[in-house]
Amino acid sequence: MPRMTPSEALVETLAANGVTDVFGIMGSAFMDAMDIFAPAGIRLIPTVHEQGAGHMADGYARVSGRHGVCIAQNGPGITNFVTAIAAAYWAHSPVVCITPETGSMTQGLGGFQEAQQLPFFETITKYQGHVANPARMAEFTARCFDRAMLENGPTQLNIPRDFFYGDINVEIPEPIRIERGAGGEQSLQQAAALLAEAQFPVIISGGGVVMADAVEECKALAEYLGAPVVNSYLHNDSFPASHPLWCGPLGYQGSKAGMKLISRADVVLALGTRLGPFGTLPQHGLDYWPKEAKVIQVDCDAKMLGLVKKISVGVCGDAKAAAVSILERLQNLNVACLENKGARASEIAAEKQAWEDELDQWIHEKDDYSLDMIAEQSEEEGSYLHPRQVLRELEKAMPEDVMVSTDIGNINSVANSYLRFEKPRSFFAAMSFGNCGYALPTIIGAKTAAPHRPAVSYAGDGAWGMSMMEIMTCVRENIPVTSIVFHNRQWGAEKKNQVDFYNRRFVAGDLENPSFADIARAMGAEGVTVDKLEDVGPALKAAIERQMEEGKTTVIEIMCTRELGDPFRRDALSKPVRHLDKYKDYC
Numbered sequence: 001m002p003r004m005t006p007s008e009a010l011v012e013t014l015a016a017n018g019v020t021d022v023f024g025i026m027g028s029a030f031m032d033a034m035d036i037f038a039p040a041g042i043r044l045i046p047t048v049h050e051q052g053a054g055h056m057a058d059g060y061a062r063v064s065g066r067h068g069v070c071i072a073q074n075g076p077g078i079t080n081f082v083t084a085i086a087a088a089y090w091a092h093s094p095v096v097c098i099t100p101e102t103g104s105m106t107q108g109l110g111g112f113q114e115a116q117q118l119p120f121f122e123t124i125t126k127y128q129g130h131v132a133n134p135a136r137m138a139e140f141t142a143r144c145f146d147r148a149m150l151e152n153g154p155t156q157l158n159i160p161r162d163f164f165y166g167d168i169n170v171e172i173p174e175p176i177r178i179e180r181g182a183g184g185e186q187s188l189q190q191a192a193a194l195l196a197e198a199q200f201p202v203i204i205s206g207g208g209v210v211m212a213d214a215v216e217e218c219k220a221l222a223e224y225l226g227a228p229v230v231n232s233y234l235h236n237d238s239f240p241a242s243h244p245l246w247c248g249p250l251g252y253q254g255s256k257a258g259m260k261l262i263s264r265a266d267v268v269l270a271l272g273t274r275l276g277p278f279g280t281l282p283q284h285g286l287d288y289w290p291k292e293a294k295v296i297q298v299d300c301d302a303k304m305l306g307l308v309k310k311i312s313v314g315v316c317g318d319a320k321a322a323a324v325s326i327l328e329r330l331q332n333l334n335v336a337c338l339e340n341k342g343a344r345a346s347e348i349a350a351e352k353q354a355w356e357d358e359l360d361q362w363i364h365e366k367d368d369y370s371l372d373m374i375a376e377q378s379e380e381e382g383s384y385l386h387p388r389q390v391l392r393e394l395e396k397a398m399p400e401d402v403m404v405s406t407d408i409g410n411i412n413s414v415a416n417s418y419l420r421f422e423k424p425r426s427f428f429a430a431m432s433f434g435n436c437g438y439a440l441p442t443i444i445g446a447k448t449a450a451p452h453r454p455a456v457s458y459a460g461d462g463a464w465g466m467s468m469m470e471i472m473t474c475v476r477e478n479i480p481v482t483s484i485v486f487h488n489r490q491w492g493a494e495k496k497n498q499v500d501f502y503n504r505r506f507v508a509g510d511l512e513n514p515s516f517a518d519i520a521r522a523m524g525a526e527g528v529t530v531d532k533l534e535d536v537g538p539a540l541k542a543a544i545e546r547q548m549e550e551g552k553t554t555v556i557e558i559m560c561t562r563e564l565g566d567p568f569r570r571d572a573l574s575k576p577v578r579h580l581d582k583y584k585d586y587c
Contacts, residue, residue, distance in 0.1 A: 054084020208272020
């Protein structure tokens with residue numbers, strides 16, 4: 001076996017796994033390995049904050065289908081990764097988080113930058129590899145990379161900082177990649193039989209369809225059945241929006257057309273989705289989940305089958321292979337719904353058109369609070385735009401090959417009604433973890449992996465404030481993106497709860513901000529403020545042209561009214577009850 005140092009073993013194992021980019025902040029804890037990144041063909045991309053580095057690794061993994069890697073200094077640098085790794089966990093991203101830690105001879109003594117780093121990540125990683133001896137550096141490194149791909153999620157590689165040094169004899173392991181099968185013979189046959197009996201089948205295309213590169217296979221199955229296809233929540237890129245069978249996303253602020261159509265289903269094929277609880281909640285006043293329908297769920301993780309929704313058939317398999325197998329079986333059966341294919345096509349087209357017409361006419365929110373805010377702001381100095389109109393104009397101006405990341409918040413959530421994509425690996429959201437500060441660093445990671453594609457992030461002013469400093473990373477590292485900030489001067493999602501449940505008693509909900517366009521220019525980017533509706537589309541197109549042709553990052557600050565869309569969860573709060581006299585007016 002070759003003689004090398006543990007640092008060389010680490011770096012050689014990274015190279016063996018095709019790593020070319022690592023996100024993080026340099027530190028003495030791993031400096032010996034970092035010193036040889038460049039000759040190994042690895043670029044360390046220095047970020048402003050370690051949380052940003054974790055999100056960049058997430059975005060990189062989601063658009064490339066390869067590992068995203070992040071690394072930082074032991075102690076505080078590593079604790080800053082926690083939120084980002086939790087987001088990657090719920091996005092099923094194969095992120096490898098490398099966490100150098102306090103030296104092995106001083107652990108437990110309360111030394112400088114010491115922390116117990118494994119417990120932080122215990123519930124938000126698929127595997128934790130702790131290098132227990134320098135001679136095992138390559139072994140644990142390789143296992144973390146293999147397990148991230150095997151289990152579709154982040155892993156942690158924890159290394160005592162003194163274990164980078166010394167001499168070892170080591171063989172660099174070859175990466176292990178498994179071929180995923182379609183599922184069990186019996187379950188696939190049962191799934192085909194159920195679909196063959198269906199009169200109104202509906203397909204949910206989930207994140208597993210994207211990760212398995214199964215969009216074409218999903219299309220083939222949908223076209224054979226004439227089945228409408230809805231996207232699972234925040235996986236709007238799992239089926240092309242231009243396809244006649246595409247009906248939009250389910251879940252919060254999703255498509256009414258998709259919800260109405262799935263409510264009529266007698267059989268639902270949930271392809272590559274865990275059917276998460278937040279993605280199937282009532283919305284737009286519609287309790288749309290078809291409670292009497294037979295549900296076929298396909299997921300590569302058997303633990304997800306039937307976890308959230310009652311199912312009739314569970315297929316533990318790869319979304320692509322399962323779709324191919326089910327279609328082959330259907331072609332050998334008498335399929336009932338082929339008889340009414342034309343009628344269902346007309347029904348699908350009518351529902352979709354009705355929803356598009358409603359979106360065109362839905363200029364602003366119509367609840368009492370929003371109408372009050374619109375009236376109030378019309379008297380203020382300055383011009384403010386209705387968020388829904390802005391989102392529609394942005395949708396129209398998006399290039400076909402665009403990648404979009406969205407933050408958490410009221411306007412960003414309303415964007416779910418308007419974001420449409422033609423190809424997979426195009427839409428990145430914080431999924432059910434829902435953390436603020438996600439969108440900008442994630443799109444930077446995505447752009448690093450796919451520099452030939454336009455990259456756009458959406459964030460409200462509150463969420464953008466948590467990560468706006470990563471614009472400096474874009475400028476310093478020549479990673480151009482377009483960052484859109486909806487400037488409505490409030491924490492909108494939570495403020496909506498104060499409207500609905502707390503009689504408009506606003507505590508800490510308002511934000512008075514400086515010009516974000518000015519801040520962008522101070523960081524070396526272009527800054528544009530938009531306060532006229534006719535300027536929204538041209539501003540986005542010009543920013544993307546600068547991004548793609550000139551390599552420039554642009555922040556587009558859009559001045560929005562303080563109106564608010566529906567809350568995330570009406571069922572998650574209750575009207576307040578106060579028993580003490582001094583609080584009696586706070587009901």
